[in-house]
Amino acid sequence: MDKLERLYRQVIMEHYKNPRNKGLKNKDGYHKVHIKNPSCGDDITVETKVEDGIVKEVNHEGSGCSICCSSASVMSETLKNKPVEKALQIKDEYLKMLMDKDRDETVELEDAIAYVGVKKFPARIKCASIAWKAFERAIKESE
Amino acid sequence: MDAHVIKKDFPILKDKTLVYLDTSASSLKPNNVIDKINEYYKEYGVNVHRGVYNLSYVATSKYEKAREKIASFINAEFEEIVFTRGASSALNLVASSYGLTNLSADDEIIVSELEHHSSVLPWQNVSKITGAKLVYVPLNKAGRITVENFKKVLTIHTKVVALTYISNVMGYITPIKEIIKLAHEKGAIVCVDAAQAAPHKTIDVKEIDCDFLAFSGHKMCGPTGIGVLYGKPDLLAQMPPIEFGGDMIDTVEKEHATWKDSPYKFETGTPPIAEAIGLGAAVDYLDNIGLKTITDHEKKLSAYTIDKMKEIEDIEIYNPNTDTGIITFNIKGVHPHDAITYFDGDNISMRAGHHCAQLLIKWLKVPATLRISFYLYNTVEDADKFIKSLKNARDFFKEVGF
Incomplete structure (x- = not known):
């Protein structure tokens, strides 16, 4: 159970209990994407606001397991105030890390590196990626 | 019965550390079922009902022998057993064929919140198309369907009652025999979802007097991709097929065609032959215990x-x-x-x-x-x-x- 303990002990519990950027603004200039995993009930909405090529805001709202909810919070904190290109690059490298694929380790994942342990639990990769995928769609759709 | 001995029949359980507690989703398969499926592919793996040669005759007779075993497993007759892809497609067949043909806007369909999506969504679809009203039996405090609560929603407008025999979440057994009797008094037919019942309890379709009953092979030690619809012969006879093609026809003309009798009119295309034979072996296995x-x-x-x-x-x-x-x-x-x-x-x-x-x-x-x-x-x-x-x-x- 060591690997599970490590997974939960890091930033995950902290963000699960105290989520950052939680709550949607639902205003003009924001783009919203809702993703659901009907098999387990994870349900996340991510909202982004891009100004002058910078991800000005990333907000989220929803319900699900601790991996899903905490990763939405960590994602919002990691990607906020990054240039769009940089944010998408971090997102790509994060998803590669979850899938245990070769990745560019020079790309700094910040707190999101905590989810490196998820690859040991293939059934949970979806939980850890759902918010990030919603972010990707929100950016693409708003472009 | 000694479950320690039974474990030896299931090759997946060779892993002594594995504790398998998800049978309600799908059961493990015993060696005799796996061997029967392999035997079909290795020894007589050809089509049924078509070839006028010995191998096809062997395949056909094994396939039909499985139907016979499954019929007697639930105390039904041979021609009352329709093979389907699973309980879901069996329940969909009843809704799409019987439901869409017989229901209209003045009618009511009784379902419950205990239903698996496969037992309620086909009727939700019938309701949307025909205008018939979906009515939910109120569950009691424990979440059970009771005869008392069923009486509250049963009316002269009730045409179909679609209920689970055993809830896949709560594990409750529905008092289905009493419900069927009451429904029949009002002229309604009853379609029973027995996906969680067939693997775990004796079912006697004559005793409970249900009109339709559906279950899946893979939850009862059988293969995936095979299920069973039991239907009363007079109802099956009046129901139109919902899938058309090979094997289900009697004669084909340019502008029209006629069908074989039930069950064959509902079994178009090459059926899941190995799966039906495997399900027959699963029935043998369960009967034996x-x-x-x-x-x-x-x-x-x-x-x-x-x-x-x-x-x-x-x-x-x-x-x-x-x-x-x-x-x-x-x-x-x-x-x-x-x-x-x-x-x-x-x-x-x-x-x-x-x-x-x-x-x-x-x-x-x-x-x-x-x-x-x-x-x-x-x-x-x-x-x-x-x-x-x-x-x-x-x-x-x-x-x-x-």
């Missing part, structure tokens, strides 16, 4: 487990009075998907989620639940391992701050 013995064994295990679970703090059991081997619960404050990973770490396979029964999950007012389900190959040791893991899981999540 005896459904009654299996029912008692599961009940004993679930009663034992629930007693132990009650001693553990912070465990919420949603069906402490389950009638079967199904137990649905949560660890307080822990999302089931977090919990399931812990059990998986102990090589315990179980289910987390809404179990294809979102209406019931909403009724319980929880986001999702954990579920274990026992079968003939589970032992008291399996139950003890689960209990130990449950305690450890509860401690672990408390420790990390849930």
